[in-house]
Amino acid sequence: MNFISSLDNLRVALKTNVINQPHFCSPRRLEVLIVGAGAGPAYASVFTGVNTNIRDARPEAVDTPASTVDVAIVGPDVSVTADLLSGLQTCLGEHGVLIVAGTPVVDWQPDRAVRTDVWRSPFGPSFETITSFCFGASAERRTPDLTLALATPVQNSFPPGVPDEVEHGAGTLDCYQFLIDLHQNVRPRFYTEIGVEYGASLKLAQCAALGIDPAPQLSEALPAHHSVSLTTSDDFFRLADTSAMKAIDLCYIDGMHQIEFALKDFMNMERFCHAGSVVIVDDIYPAHPLQGERIRQSRYWTGDIWKIIPILRRHRPDLIVLPVDTEPTGSLMVLGLDPTNNVLWDNFDTIIDDAIDNMTEVPRSIVDRTEKIDARAKAMKKVLKIVRKRRGTARMATGMIRIRELLADSKLREVRGR
Ligand SMILES: C[S@@+](CC[C@H](N)C(=O)[O-])C[C@H]1O[C@@H](n2cnc3c(N)ncnc32)[C@H](O)[C@@H]1O
Numbered sequence: 001m002n003f004i005s006s007l008d009n010l011r012v013a014l015k016t017n018v019i020n021q022p023h024f025c026s027p028r029r030l031e032v033l034i035v036g037a038g039a040g041p042a043y044a045s046v047f048t049g050v051n052t053n054i055r056d057a058r059p060e061a062v063d064t065p066a067s068t069v070d071v072a073i074v075g076p077d078v079s080v081t082a083d084l085l086s087g088l089q090t091c092l093g094e095h096g097v098l099i100v101a102g103t104p105v106v107d108w109q110p111d112r113a114v115r116t117d118v119w120r121s122p123f124g125p126s127f128e129t130i131t132s133f134c135f136g137a138s139a140e141r142r143t144p145d146l147t148l149a150l151a152t153p154v155q156n157s158f159p160p161g162v163p164d165e166v167e168h169g170a171g172t173l174d175c176y177q178f179l180i181d182l183h184q185n186v187r188p189r190f191y192t193e194i195g196v197e198y199g200a201s202l203k204l205a206q207c208a209a210l211g212i213d214p215a216p217q218l219s220e221a222l223p224a225h226h227s228v229s230l231t232t233s234d235d236f237f238r239l240a241d242t243s244a245m246k247a248i249d250l251c252y253i254d255g256m257h258q259i260e261f262a263l264k265d266f267m268n269m270e271r272f273c274h275a276g277s278v279v280i281v282d283d284i285y286p287a288h289p290l291q292g293e294r295i296r297q298s299r300y301w302t303g304d305i306w307k308i309i310p311i312l313r314r315h316r317p318d319l320i321v322l323p324v325d326t327e328p329t330g331s332l333m334v335l336g337l338d339p340t341n342n343v344l345w346d347n348f349d350t351i352i353d354d355a356i357d358n359m360t361e362v363p364r365s366i367v368d369r370t371e372k373i374d375a376r377a378k379a380m381k382k383v384l385k386i387v388r389k390r391r392g393t394a395r396m397a398t399g400m401i402r403i404r405e406l407l408a409d410s411k412l413r414e415v416r417g418r
Contacts, residue, residue, distance in 0.1 A: 003349035004260050004356075005123035006076060006101060009130050010046050011150050012238055013099045017117055017132045018071055019050065020145040023095055024138075026051055031068060033091060035059050035084070036075025043073055050149055059084050064091040076102035076128055086111075095136035104129045115139035124346040144239040146231045148214050154256065155296040155303075162290070162298045169300060169328020170287040170369065178326045178375055179204050179252065179280070185384035186278050188249035194233045194265050195254035195282075202226060210244050212236045213255070233261070237268040248272045249391065254282040257303025258294055260352045263311065266334070267344050273337035275400070276391025278384070281308055284323055285330025285369055292362035302329045306366045307355045315343050315351060320403060325372035333375070335387065336400050373412045382406055 018024055030052045034043050036059065044054050057064060059078045072088040074080060080100060085108045088098055098110075104118070110133055117132040183191075183204050191205040196213035199220065211228040214235075222228065227244060229236050233255050236242065251273070253265045262281060269279060283302040286292030294304045309332060312321045320335040344351065365371065374380070383403050390399040 003076075003123075003126050003128075004352050005121055005126070005349050006128060007042060007046050008123070008234060008238075009101060009121045009128055010043055010073065010099070011234075012144075013101075013117075013130050013132050014046070014071070014150060015145040015235070015239060017099075017134050017138060018097050019149055020142045021095070021138050021140075024070060029053055031055075031070045031093075033057060033062075033064055033069045033072045033088070034075065035062060035073065035088070036078040043075060046150055048150070048153065062087050062091065066090050067093050069093060070096055072096065072098045074098075074100045074102070076126065078102070080105060082108040089133075089135075092135060095138045097135070097138050098133040100131045100133075101128050105131045110135070113139065115141065122345060123348040126349060144235075146235050146240055148232070151214065151232050151235075152256065152258075152261075154215075155301070158296045158298055158301065166288045166290045166298045167300055168287055170285065171325050171327030171330060171372075173324070173326050173375055175282065175326040175328070175331055176200065176204070178324060178331060181375065182250060182278065182280070182384070185381060186250050186388055188278075190246040190248055191250045191252075192245065192248050192269065192272070193252040193254060194269075195252075195256075196228055201252055201254065202228075205250075207249075208246070232256075233265050233268065237264075245272050247274055248277050248279075250278050250280075252280045252282065257283060257296075257301060257305055259304045259307045259311075259355050262305045262308055263344065263348070263352065263355075266308065266312075267348070270337050270341070271339050273339055274391065275337065275396040276387050277335075277337045278387060279334040279337060281305065281332040281334070283329045284309060284332045285325075285366060285372075286362055287329065287367065289362040289367060291329070292366065294356070300328065304355070304359070306362060307359050308332065309366070309371075310359070311351055311355060315347065316341065320400070320407065322373050322407070323369070323371050324375045325369060326375070330369065330372070335383070335403060373407075377412045379406045379409050379412050 032052050032054045035057050069091040115134045121128045188207050191209040194212045196202050196211035196216040199218045202211045209226045212233050214232045231240050251269050283305045286302040290297050291300045291302050292306055312319055322333040324331045324333055383406055386399040390396045
């Protein structure tokens with residue numbers, strides 16, 4: 001099985017030990033050898049946009065000429081032997097890097113000087129160990145590459161001729177008005193968002209705020225109490241200096257529109273949350289099934305973020321998960337955050353595998369917003385007041401019980417017009 005986190009793990013290894021090395025810099029072509037039948041095509045996709053020559057080899061038949069490879073990668077489906085690793089070391093050039101993903105490497109020592117970088121993936125259930133053997137000049141430890149190199153491309157375009165019936169939003173409350181109301185009611189002391197773009201949502205924060213976006217297009221200068229990390233959210237949480245992060249009172253997830261990214265964003269943000277945090281995930285309600293596809297096919301595009309609703313309901317019943325009827329594409333409010341909960345981390349790959357392979361059609365209940373709640377109902381104000389007043393106190397736990405009672409009130413689901 002090819003776990004999606006394997007690709008992220010390879011990206012991290014390459015950004016930490018390979019593409020950050022000056023001797024591998026573009027326009028030089030990176031010579032890559034991938035060993036492992038299943039790993040080949042999937043691993044090759046990680047190199048999108050980087051000048052590479054990629055060769056595949058079966059573990060029992062590595063016949064690549066000596067000293068011709070910059071990076072040799074052994075996938076998790078390969079049974080690793082000392083002979084295989086010695087053979088790959090021979091293929092490597094003087095400054096080459098050998099990356100082994102899967103289980104820890106035991107009983108093998110390279111026969112030349114090396115820096116060995118070993119870490120364990122935080123994503124289960126495989127929790128791959130990644131070992132990088134860095135030879136020659138690559139042995140010098142450098143800061144990781146935080147550029148868009150190796151990043152999954154953002155889907156900005158879509159095919160022409162989309163029927164009119166597809167291109168529309170829905171909802172009763174403008175998504176920015178929803179955020180304005182949230183800021184007023186939650187009064188966050190620290191706000192974070194993933195996906196900044198023109199800065200329209202970031203600028204609503206009166207408090208200290210951090211945005212994360214590799215390519216924002218800010219329309220005005222940031223105030224002194226705001227900053228933006230120019231990285232993808234994955235890079236930010238795995239490779240960047242996160243010391244600017246404080247305990248999050250309110251956060252907004254509005255970055256890459258595919259479920260594996262949105263779920264990781266939620267998991268990473270939750271680590272900085274507390275029981276009284278409020279997390280909002282944008283784009284959970286495609287107004288037409290075509291808007292909810294993983295591959296963009298229309299101007300209005302939510303991608304398959306909608307899958308986060310059934311995922312959180314199934315795997316995190318401890319959370320309060322509230323789909324809000326915002327315009328144009330709905331917002332999910334999540335309460336009861338628990339930074340110590342590991343369920344999503346422990347099962348990440350199988351959850352995403354299931355979401356991609358089995359949740360293939362946007363359910364009618366999502367397009368029709370059958371579970372939407374009215375964020376302007378009186379009960380919602382009371383909910384947010386409890387969150388604000390009790391956060392950081394021992395009374396937050398009973399507050400959550402009270403919130404669940406308030407939310408059981410069916411009036412919340414009677415969405416009023418604007
Ligand atoms: C819909 S816009 C955000 C809009 C903004 N939140 C607002 O409401 O004003 C999406 C943004 O996500 C950013 N983005 C795309 N992929 C990302 C990633 N992997 N990590 C962080 N941001 C990402 C894009 O650069 C883009 O600026």
